[in-house]
Amino acid sequence: MKTLLDALWNEHRSIAAVLHTMSRVMGDARAHGQRPDPRLLRAMLYYLDVFPERVHHPKEEMYLFAAVRRHTHDADQVLETLSREHEAGEQAIRALEQALLRYEQGGATELEALQQATARFVAGYREHLRMEEQELMPIASRVLGDAEWAELNAQWAAQHDPLAGIESGDEYERLLDRIVELAPPPLGIARP
Numbered sequence: 001m002k003t004l005l006d007a008l009w010n011e012h013r014s015i016a017a018v019l020h021t022m023s024r025v026m027g028d029a030r031a032h033g034q035r036p037d038p039r040l041l042r043a044m045l046y047y048l049d050v051f052p053e054r055v056h057h058p059k060e061e062m063y064l065f066a067a068v069r070r071h072t073h074d075a076d077q078v079l080e081t082l083s084r085e086h087e088a089g090e091q092a093i094r095a096l097e098q099a100l101l102r103y104e105q106g107g108a109t110e111l112e113a114l115q116q117a118t119a120r121f122v123a124g125y126r127e128h129l130r131m132e133e134q135e136l137m138p139i140a141s142r143v144l145g146d147a148e149w150a151e152l153n154a155q156w157a158a159q160h161d162p163l164a165g166i167e168s169g170d171e172y173e174r175l176l177d178r179i180v181e182l183a184p185p186p187l188g189i190a191r192p
């Protein structure tokens with residue numbers, strides 16, 4: 001049976017794949033003087049805007065963070081940082097969108113600023129994922145027993161029902177497909 005933790009790990013892998021693509025596309029643009037495809041950049045930003053904001057972060061806050069808070073104070077500082085980053089997530093996306101818009105309208109002169117904004121965004125996001133996986137989840141594994149995990153999984157499964165409208169995996173899978181279509185090889189299948 002798929003558990004809440006499995007779902008969170010899988011979602012991290014999807015988010016990390018998009019961050020990797022974003023970072024590589026910008027790195028290649030810098031190294032080879034290529035012009036990154038704004039459609040690809042917009043598709044990735046859109047995914048990172050809607051999927052974590054609507055599905056992933058609320059799921060973490062509602063189930064994992066709340067359960068850990070109930071059982072220990074060991075994670076208080078980590079949880080405070082992570083929750084603050086969740087709240088600031090939308091603002092970070094907007095800043096990157098603005099850099100992208102400037103690049104789309106201003107062209108090559110705005111590329112350097114977009115590359116720097118992307119590098120900051122990707123580094124911050126990776127650190128967020130690292131903190132959740134390497135600091136919070138080990139504390140959760142330590143303080144939550146089998147009964148607590150079973151209850152959390154049951155609560156999540158009840159909300160996870162696509163008919164309940166909380167999550168619709170297909171919609172986000174389609175967004176990932178679109179990114180693969182637009183990304184150049186070896187990241188995706190777009191024609192160079």
Ligand SMILES: [Fe+2]
Nearest residue numbers: 057060082132
């Ligand atoms: Fe998070």
Ligand SMILES: [Fe+2]
Nearest residue numbers: 056060129132
């Ligand atoms: Fe996360």
